[in-house]
Amino acid sequence: MTNTDERRTGVWLIGARGSVATTAITGCAAVTAGLHPATGMVTETPPFATAALPSLSSLVFGGHDTTACPLPKRAEHLAAGGVLPHGLPTALRAELTAADDEIRTGGPLPGDTRTDDELITAFAADITAFVRRHDLARAVVVNVASTEPAPAPGSARLPASSLYAAAAIEAGSAYVNFTPSTGLRTAALEDAARAAGLPHAGRDGKTGQTLLRSVLAPMFVQRALTVRAWSGTNLLGGGDGAALADPAAAAAKNAGKERVLADTLGTTPEGEVHIDDVPALGDWKTAWDHIAFDGFLGTRMVLQTTWQGCDSALAAPLVLDLARLAARAHEAGLSGPLPQLAFYFKDPDPGAPAALADQYAALLAFAGRLRNAR
Amino acid sequence: MTNTDERRTGVWLIGARGSVATTAITGCAAVTAGLHPATGMVTETPPFATAALPSLSSLVFGGHDTTACPLPKRAEHLAAGGVLPHGLPTALRAELTAADDEIRTGGPLPGDTRTDDELITAFAADITAFVRRHDLARAVVVNVASTEPAPAPGSARLPASSLYAAAAIEAGSAYVNFTPSTGLRTAALEDAARAAGLPHAGRDGKTGQTLLRSVLAPMFVQRALTVRAWSGTNLLGGGDGAALADPAAAAAKNAGKERVLADTLGTTPEGEVHIDDVPALGDWKTAWDHIAFDGFLGTRMVLQTTWQGCDSALAAPLVLDLARLAARAHEAGLSGPLPQLAFYFKDPDPGAPAALADQYAALLAFAGRLRNAR
Amino acid sequence: MTNTDERRTGVWLIGARGSVATTAITGCAAVTAGLHPATGMVTETPPFATAALPSLSSLVFGGHDTTACPLPKRAEHLAAGGVLPHGLPTALRAELTAADDEIRTGGPLPGDTRTDDELITAFAADITAFVRRHDLARAVVVNVASTEPAPAPGSARLPASSLYAAAAIEAGSAYVNFTPSTGLRTAALEDAARAAGLPHAGRDGKTGQTLLRSVLAPMFVQRALTVRAWSGTNLLGGGDGAALADPAAAAAKNAGKERVLADTLGTTPEGEVHIDDVPALGDWKTAWDHIAFDGFLGTRMVLQTTWQGCDSALAAPLVLDLARLAARAHEAGLSGPLPQLAFYFKDPDPGAPAALADQYAALLAFAGRLRNAR
Amino acid sequence: MTNTDERRTGVWLIGARGSVATTAITGCAAVTAGLHPATGMVTETPPFATAALPSLSSLVFGGHDTTACPLPKRAEHLAAGGVLPHGLPTALRAELTAADDEIRTGGPLPGDTRTDDELITAFAADITAFVRRHDLARAVVVNVASTEPAPAPGSARLPASSLYAAAAIEAGSAYVNFTPSTGLRTAALEDAARAAGLPHAGRDGKTGQTLLRSVLAPMFVQRALTVRAWSGTNLLGGGDGAALADPAAAAAKNAGKERVLADTLGTTPEGEVHIDDVPALGDWKTAWDHIAFDGFLGTRMVLQTTWQGCDSALAAPLVLDLARLAARAHEAGLSGPLPQLAFYFKDPDPGAPAALADQYAALLAFAGRLRNAR
Known part of the structure; x- marks a missing residue:
């Protein structure tokens, strides 16, 4: 249900033109439009009804990517491969085009001479502009890009996933890492997130x-x-x-x-x-x-x-779940890692139980806590 | 660990010469003798160490069966089929012979003219004599016989499994039904068990x-x-x-x-x-x-x-678990159905959760309750 | 390759609006139009190139069915279920409509008072009219209807599948039974087919x-x-x-x-x-x-x-194979059962080997024989 | 059936104390003694009855190995692991001990300073002495040792498997390579085998x-x-x-x-x-x-x-098959590679078909040829 007074929430996807992002954006629009049930979305089940999560219809999508294939075309490819239902990309062309307009070029691309700090600043500016442009209550940055190689020990450069995580912090956004890449999992970035009062969750979505x-x-x-x-x-x-x-x-x-x-x-x-x-x-x-x-x-x-x-159909609803949960945690003033979201991850934040049943219980308890937060 | 002061507990098996019973009796002796670890026995894991369950070495086996093949021979058959380790039946011949001596002929056999009441009385007398003969603190009756057909509606006779359940009540024993047969699942028998202050659990062991x-x-x-x-x-x-x-x-x-x-x-x-x-x-x-x-x-x-x-290797350790838990519940003064043991059953007593994780949590809570009982 | 001088061959399908028939008709048109390769069609592989089989483009489809859903609509249903590629039913609408125009009502329907002989005569008239209407060299009748129950022993009536088989004989057509139904597998019908100089093959397509x-x-x-x-x-x-x-x-x-x-x-x-x-x-x-x-x-x-x-995608190319092989066998003057086609059947005609490799060798030998026939 | 006049045939196993060799030696004795049927032995099926293969009872085993665990003990290990039936190693202790007495130390062991030629000569002498000691008609060398790494290109040394293959040629024995190691698959050794009039077959047994x-x-x-x-x-x-x-x-x-x-x-x-x-x-x-x-x-x-x-139970009967077939091929005067035995190998000798059915047909034809040979 959309609350007409509700301020909208941004979902800034790293890898915004990939299969998972395309499926998440298409699916969010399809469920909002009543074209499909919310199968696979845990946050649409009864225990989460009163957790004050941002509604699906309030989500605005944007993100970074390094490829140029526009979202409507990407969605057509996915429909041809049986990932998306036939006809859906056509029916939701307007929503896909709107999201595609909010995608900015990521990096670093080959030959890019910018320093890490310059890249972080540029990425953060993209996110901040997105939030302002749409007058969003806040944005959540979600990494759904291809897995990057494990960083070489002693490298002076941050891996790309960490540049985006740093940009999220600089832009004042909560951060979710759905991939096994490093992202925010460095001592410096974890400290920075906590200092900035930002929640974050990861990593590596658990889908199969x-x-x-x-x-x-x-x-x-x-x-x-x-x-x-x-x-x-x-x-x-x-x-x-x-x-x-x-x-x-x-x-x-x-x-x-x-x-x-x-x-x-x-x-x-x-x-x-x-x-x-x-x-x-x-x-x-x-x-x-x-x-x-x-x-x-x-x-x-x-x-x-x-x-x-x-893969995309398994991941996409969890991405939407995580964006909503992280946005609400941010709103509720939580900061630092969220082991309560271990239900979603292969390699969850420290302190989480390993069994799915225990992780589910922790998630339900977290929903209760969000319910009672301001 | 055997407590030398501990009074012994009887395990009276319906189907005492079947594969499951033979494996349970052999395995209890093997674990007691230190020949094998207690793999598959939940009651030998740490959460149950202080629940005051009867020790494995304190268990005495007997039961009813309608076949004549003695336990040592049955165990040899199982070893030939790879169910029991080779050499184990020979090593434990004394224990198997002792248990076999405590097996009485069950029924009703074809041509048996005894009434239901006569059969119940005879079976109960067998159990009572077993308890007296070994000066047992108590006995638990466990049904591990072959599954009997669903009873014909309107039949005037009780199914065999219920005759044994009635005998258990008459003998003052706790009762466990590891099979899908009727056993104690009739209104009259459930009332009788409660009136007699006896706990019971069922039904149909969950092994695969x-x-x-x-x-x-x-x-x-x-x-x-x-x-x-x-x-x-x-x-x-x-x-x-x-x-x-x-x-x-x-x-x-x-x-x-x-x-x-x-x-x-x-x-x-x-x-x-x-x-x-x-x-x-x-x-x-x-x-x-x-x-x-x-x-x-x-x-x-x-x-x-x-x-x-x-099948037998999956069932046998659960049978030992259940016998110990039911005996301890009896000792602790519990009566009526034990939905806390749903972890073990396909078709548990009313009030039990359906998910294994929840059933395990209920079992751990039950262990805690036993710990604190007299 | 179509031979412009080639006279066309009819494929008369019993169950012409079912999934298998719809897939066969759609697929034949798609391969003819060059929209898809002939994957799954054994008769399009090199060993059959010189066997003088009727070309795919020369096949004309018709048949009996008891349902009313027209072929273009049926094909759309199959595309929605992922059986046919999306867009194909639309692209081949003309061919599907043409085939649907050649479908006649089968039977016996509930309440039908016609005798077996009357039904056979009516069905045969449908086939004969189809052959005349299109000036076909010949037609092959192929049973792809739903499996019928095994006939009750001693029944005075022929099962429906046998009525169609009798109609095929009466119409002078070769007959193929792709189902486990009785079809031509009665002594009387086998004699009649041989007397009429007609080849037939069966039964029960081997697809999985x-x-x-x-x-x-x-x-x-x-x-x-x-x-x-x-x-x-x-x-x-x-x-x-x-x-x-x-x-x-x-x-x-x-x-x-x-x-x-x-x-x-x-x-x-x-x-x-x-x-x-x-x-x-x-x-x-x-x-x-x-x-x-x-x-x-x-x-x-x-x-x-x-x-x-x-199922349909596995069966359809074999149905096309069998129609072509049976038509060519008819042309070549062969009559009676064709155990050489055992490669295609679960329950082949007597005299066939059981191993697929031997059945394939027999099929290749048969292709060679057709090559050398008039 | 043993022919009392039959001269015996040697089977010289490289890796004679490994699982496959132990199972082959034990199994040959068990089948000869009538303790087990010849399940898995293709040469004991009817098409081979008249191929004049050496009988199982005429086979004498020996070989090279670099480990010291005697065959009777190795067989006990295999029985404990369920590979051999319990009791069989004890029942066949005499046969296993006899074979173990015929095992010589292989090589090169670490620190071995012998040249390739010296090793080949030593191995060949072991084989020749074995043949003389038992007055054998001939011996077949079969490689069932652990797979060796692919040889480094440009190495001056022959891989161990090729040393044994060269020794087989020097000793005038047919050679079978049941492993993926190089063995006789070098141009020089293939030439030598042909020059010596010796048949050989390989490589890499096809068991799963x-x-x-x-x-x-x-x-x-x-x-x-x-x-x-x-x-x-x-x-x-x-x-x-x-x-x-x-x-x-x-x-x-x-x-x-x-x-x-x-x-x-x-x-x-x-x-x-x-x-x-x-x-x-x-x-x-x-x-x-x-x-x-x-x-x-x-x-x-x-x-x-x-x-x-x-693995051993799948390989062992094929090893016995191959030893018999290669011995008979040798006796029949065949030399060079035997692509007719492709049925047994992953990587058969050139000229063999790839489909099992065709390989089986080739094997049956080969049996026919052996039948008619002198």
Whole structure:
């Protein structure tokens, strides 16, 4: 429901022309227009009805990207690949064009001679201008760009994801990192966010294999079954598959995937995780997990899972959830990391439980706290 | 750890020469002797250390069965099939023989002319004599017999499982129903148990497909994903496969399997559950589940799971858990149904939550309550 | 390539407005128009280039159906469900409308008082008129209607599928049965076909689980591995799922599925086959197979397969293949059953090999024979 | 059946104390003694009954190894892991001890200062002495050692597997390479084998994933379905898992795995193959394959397979087959590579077909040729 007196909230997406951003923008418009139910959006379920979150219709989208393909065209590509329903990009052309008008060129691009500080200042100015232009109550910056390689140790430069995070702080915006990239996860940036009174959450959205692991691993613990080996293979096309074919990028991703097992099981079982680039799968991904475990008297047993999902369709509603929750946390005066949002992340902020059920309970408690905040 | 002053507790198994009973008796002896860790026994994990449960070494086994194959021989069969470790039946021959000596003939056998009351009295006398013979503090009756067909409506006779449940009450014993058979689930028997001040718990142990469903279904709900269809096939050999090839018996079993979905999802999705008798699998079972669900904007996705486990090895540690918990509940003066033990059952007593995480939390709270009881 | 002098060939589809027929008609037009490659059409591969088959552009479609939804609308439904590419029904509207104009009402409908002979005569007249109207060289009748229940023994009436088969004979047309229904599989009709000099082929198109079984079962035999149990579950939506939820219809289907195992393995292994109606899957089907086999020294091993396909897209190119091959066989003067087409069927005509590789070799040999025929 | 006049045949195993060799030696004795059927041995099926192969009872085992664990003890380990039936190592202790007495120390061991020629001479002397000691008609050398890393280009030394192959030639023995190591696959050694009139066959036994691929890939081709991506993950424990965790060794193995797809499909589809070392699986391996393919009108479909087998139990009967076939080929005067044995190999000798059905036909033809040889 839109409150006519409600001031609008900005959602500034890093990677604003990517699959996830395009799906989030299209989907927000589709749900607002009543064309589709809000399937996959946790913040549209009853427990969040009174948490005073910004309404979907109050969200205004903009962001940074380094590619030029306009959002309406990107949405048509996604519809052709079965990610978006046919006809939806046409029906929502006006909303997509409006969001595309709010996308600014990110960076640093090859050959860019600007220093880190110059880039941060430029990015922050883009965000600030966006907020002013639309008279927004506030904006949330959400990183949904392709995974960047793990930063080289000792590099004098900040990774791009951290430049954007610094810009968010400079612009006075809450920040959410939906990718495994560094983003705000540096001591200096975390201090700066806290000093600026800004909340932030991350990192690495939990949309498939790790989501499953966060419900299955606790089951083994609760039943006192001994996990011997947990192996996994992910097949994904789209941009993410190509990005993660870079071993350095995959390493960042896998660290998050393995964390849930170590945190839950108390030990890291045998087994590897592979991420394969399979362009033929387009935006669809398949994750196979093989779990060898011991039962009573050492009996050997096996659980296998196969998850076949559309990456963007899994991520987009969570991006909208996070933008709303972070904006409301900002409004409510919360600052620093938000481990209460661990439900959404592979590699959550410190202090969060590892089991999905516990993370969900923490999220519900957080909704209650937002309800009672000013 | 055995407390030398501890009075012993009887575990009276209905179906005492079946695979589950044989594995439970063998395994209890193996863990007591330090030959194997207590993998799969929840009551041996830290949260239960102070719940004053009877120690494993204090358990004395007996029971009813209608077959004659002695336990040591049954255990050898299980070892040949890979259910029990090789050598274990030989190492524990004395314990198995001792338990076998405490097995009495059950019924009614074909041609048996005794009335229901006569059978109940005879069974109760067997239990009472067992308690006296070993000077037990108390005994718990646990039904691990083959699933019986759903009782014909309007039958004047009680199903066999209920005769044993009535005998448990008459003998002053707590009662646990690990099968989908009727057992104590009649208004008259529930009243009788309460009047006698006896606790009871049931029914239908949750060891594979339904265990998985009780962690996966909440995930879909918490993530606001719409389950369209949930289909499943179970392949099992052993006695249970043959028993459940009887459509009437399978119907009883499937009712429990479907309950977790209805209770969790709030609706019954499309899809069927099959239970196939595949003798070649022996005591091993394979459960395949196929879950079709909708994500954001109606995108269709699929999760498949394959669970390959040994039925007896999954059930036996839970049977030991339940016997200890029910005995301690009896000692602590609790009576009536124990929905706090829903963690163990497909079709738990009324008032229990459906999600495994919530059931585990309830079980931990129950352990705390036992700790503080006299 | 169309031969401009080529006389056209009729394809008369029983169930002409169903998913398979609609996909076949749409696809033939799309391939002819160069909009799509001929993926899935075996007769468009090099070994068939010189077999003098009627060209795709020479095929004219018509048929019987008992539903009224016109083909262009049916095709739109299939495109919405992802079976046909978006835009294709619109692009081929003229071809679909032309085919729809050639569809006549089948039967018997409820309340129809016509005798079997009257129905056969009426159906044959429809086919004959179609051939004359388009000055066709010949027509092939192909049954792609929903599976009918196995006929009650001793029934005085012919099943509908046999009425159509009799009409094909009366109209002088070759006949192909792509379904498990009876069709021409009666002694009287087989005699009549032979007497009329007409070729026929059947039955029950092999498009998924049985296709896989026909390559996997020979592997076990060739490697001297002992199959202990072969279990399978099929999930399918669409009309076929509903039709096969009728146990009598499923029984007909399963007989074909089991035949390949018995014929290849020389024995029927343990295990069942389930066909579940899951409307949420639409035209998509999933088949899970679990094969328990013994290796050297009795070691137990397992192979599992999961096949996720679109039923109509799997069947349609085979229907076009069969229509072309049967038409050419008719032209070449062949009559009686065509076990050489066993490659396409679950339950082929007598004398056919059971392994797919052998069936493929037989098909190639048949192509060579057609090449050399007049 | 043993022919009492039959001269015995030697089977000289490189890696004679490994899992595969131990299983082959134990299994040969067990089948000879009538303790087990010859499941998995193709040469014991009817088409080979008249090929004049050496009988199983006529085989004498020996070989090289660099480990000291005697065969009876190794067999006990395998029985504990479920690879060999319990009790079998004890029952066949005499046969295992006899074979162990014929095992000589291989090499080069670390610190070994012998030149390649010295090593070849020493190995050949071991084989020659074995043949003389037992008055054997001939011996076949079979490489079943752990996969060695791909040789460094330009190395002056021969890889160990080639030293043994050269020794086989020097000793006048046929040679079979069941591993992906180089073995006889060098121009110089192939020339030498031909000059010596010796047959040889290789390489890399086809026991799981590649076996499946060799039956599934032809299915897609025959059905004109377009394979877009073929991805695979192998989980294996045992020594092989550890050896293949070395990327250089895995590269050798994967080359063979991918060859079957390229040879059959005529193109290499997208997708990778992973080999993970999972010690918890022991001698058991699990291979998951995911095949994305296009059907009619570009419809996207997926086949997945999961193969769970015991590596040694799959390999051992094929090793016995190959030893018998190579010995008989030697006796029959054949020399050079034997592409007729492609049925057994991932990376067969040049000129072999890629589809399993064609390879089986070639094997049967070869059996016929052996039948008619002197």
